[in-house]
Amino acid sequence: MEKTAINIIGNKQCTGCFGCYNVCPVNAIEMKYDEEGFYKPNILENCIECGKCEKVCPVIKNENSNKYIKAYGAWSNDEEILLNSSSGGIFSELALEILNEDGIVYGVSWEKGNVKHKRIEKKEDLKDLRGSKYLPSFVGNSYKEVVEDLKNNKKVLFSGTPCQIAALNKIIKSDNLITVDLICHGMPSYKSYKKYCDEEFKTPVTKVDFRNKGMGWINFSLIYYTNILKNNLHYVDKFFFGFLKDIYLNEPCYACKFKGTKNGEKREADITLADFWGVPKELFNKNGVSLVITNNEKGEEIFSKIKNKVFFKEISLETGIKGNPSFYKSCTRPKERDMFYKDFDKLSFNELSDKYFRVPSLMERKIKRILNFPIRVLRFLKRRFVKEV
Ligand SMILES: Cc1cc2nc3c(=O)[nH]c(=O)nc-3n(C[C@H](O)[C@H](O)[C@H](O)COP(=O)(O)OP(=O)(O)OC[C@H]3O[C@@H](n4cnc5c(N)ncnc54)[C@H](O)[C@@H]3O)c2cc1C
Ligand code: SF4
Ligand code: SF4
Ligand code: SF4
Numbered sequence: 533m534e535k536t537a538i539n540i541i542g543n544k545q546c547t548g549c550f551g552c553y554n555v556c557p558v559n560a561i562e563m564k565y566d567e568e569g570f571y572k573p574n575i576l577e578n579c580i581e582c583g584k585c586e587k588v589c590p591v592i593k594n595e596n597s598n599k600y601i602k603a604y605g606a607w608s609n610d611e612e613i614l615l616n617s618s619s620g621g622i623f624s625e626l627a628l629e630i631l632n633e634d635g636i637v638y639g640v641s642w643e644k645g646n647v648k649h650k651r652i653e654k655k656e657d658l659k660d661l662r663g664s665k666y667l668p669s670f671v672g673n674s675y676k677e678v679v680e681d682l683k684n685n686k687k688v689l690f691s692g693t694p695c696q697i698a699a700l701n702k703i704i705k706s707d708n709l710i711t712v713d714l715i716c717h718g719m720p721s722y723k724s725y726k727k728y729c730d731e732e733f734k735t736p737v738t739k740v741d742f743r744n745k746g747m748g749w750i751n752f753s754l755i756y757y758t759n760i761l762k763n764n765l766h767y768v769d770k771f772f773f774g775f776l777k778d779i780y781l782n783e784p785c786y787a788c789k790f791k792g793t794k795n796g797e798k799r800e801a802d803i804t805l806a807d808f809w810g811v812p813k814e815l816f817n818k819n820g821v822s823l824v825i826t827n828n829e830k831g832e833e834i835f836s837k838i839k840n841k842v843f844f845k846e847i848s849l850e851t852g853i854k855g856n857p858s859f860y861k862s863c864t865r866p867k868e869r870d871m872f873y874k875d876f877d878k879l880s881f882n883e884l885s886d887k888y889f890r891v892p893s894l895m896e897r898k899i900k901r902i903l904n905f906p907i908r909v910l911r912f913l914k915r916r917f918v919k920e921v
Pocket of ligand 2: 535536537555556557558559560561575578579580581582583584585586
């Protein structure tokens with residue numbers, strides 16, 4: 533089985549994109565969580581060593597000619613969409629455009645406590661795809677289904693992480709396929725999420741609203757759907773804190789090959805969406821602002837089609853990505869990551885958190901803010917002074 537993609541790259545470089553799974557002619561690949569909690573291919577005995585998975589694996593070879601066109605700060609004018617989306621709801625507006633053209637949309641949804649890619653044809657189903665799910669998605673046969681939809685002359689919009697879009701692009705290219713990716717911080721481990729939920733809630737979690745805007749876009753909280761709803765502000769939620777501290781990201785995310793360049797070239801999808809972190813004051817909306825980057829003419833064309841349904845303002849790429857280094861830079865692999873996984877089965881999630889990513893209490897946060905107050909005042913004065921000069 534030397535010719536299989538996973539044997540060539542090894543588990544540590546595999547992103548779990550499901551590219552190989554979708555092209556295997558004899559169904560000799562099953563995708564299973566590995567010991568760290570990420571989907572990886574497992575090759576079965578009926579493999580005929582055809583080499584198709586090697587050809588499609590974007591980690592082995594990946595090229596694209598995308599070149600940055602424009603960047604925008606934007607949000608949907610539809611309040612329901614805006615409040616229920618992670619940033620400015622631009623994904624939903626793009627999806628509605630395709631559905632209005634009798635097309636098909638693929639995005640990520642919850643299904644029985646798991647996160648999966650889902651194909652939708654009806655506007656009523658779009659709510660399932662809304663919102664970031666910070667867990668690895670089971671892509672299943674979605675890329676194969678995209679190929680079928682395109683054969684049937686359907687327009688298709690596919691949304692996923694840059695590594696998933698890279699895999700899809702290697703499987704099929706078509707004028708009727710529009711791809712949307714994200715600025716991707718990295719993918720957190722399902723196993724860590726499950727351990728946290730099992731110990732914290734003791735009853736199954738059916739879904740999580742990772743970006744609830746009840747207290748605003750910036751001050752978002754996570755809502756866990758268990759027997760009772762559990763609402764955690766994101767900076768006190770232990771699972772989310774560990775994610776942001778980069779302790780349990782998928783190994784290839786620390787050296788991601790799918791970010792393109794700092795000047796916006798070679799991004800994987802036609803359009804990149806993100807939170808517009810660090811948005812200038814004049815573009816701020818307390819309910820969320822998307823950063824939209826068009827990576828080729830197709831991306832620019834589809835964004836132009838929704839301009840009458842959204843607020844938007846063109847900005848420079850530099851302004852757009854200033855507060856979002858994940859656009860061009862991978863997270864640093866914490867040196868404690870290996871020890872974290874060694875301790876994983878020996879310690880409870882709370883013990884792991886105390887040892888590797890201690891979450892400051894609300895009181896500690898308050899004290900830190902008070903101590904930082906003079907620094908903030910100095911920064912404010914410096915900004916004013918520099919402007920006036
Ligand atoms: C793992 C992950 C890391 C991210 N990192 C950053 C970051 O560092 N900086 C930043 O600005 N933004 C990041 N985002 C993107 C951001 O959270 C928003 O998704 C984005 O701004 C689009 O928002 P929206 O309001 O337009 O649409 P939304 O309705 O919020 O977007 C929904 C769509 O996002 C895609 N999506 C959701 N979950 C997943 C998943 N698990 N796997 C693949 N695709 C998914 C789906 O296709 C889904 O249909 C990340 C998202 C994910 C899932
Ligand atoms: S049969 Fe071909 S595509 Fe399937 S696992 Fe084997 S080499 Fe890869
Ligand atoms: S195609 Fe994707 S899932 Fe398969 S080996 Fe390559 S990176 Fe891993
Ligand atoms: S950081 Fe890169 S490798 Fe990791 S999930 Fe995102 S796109 Fe894929």
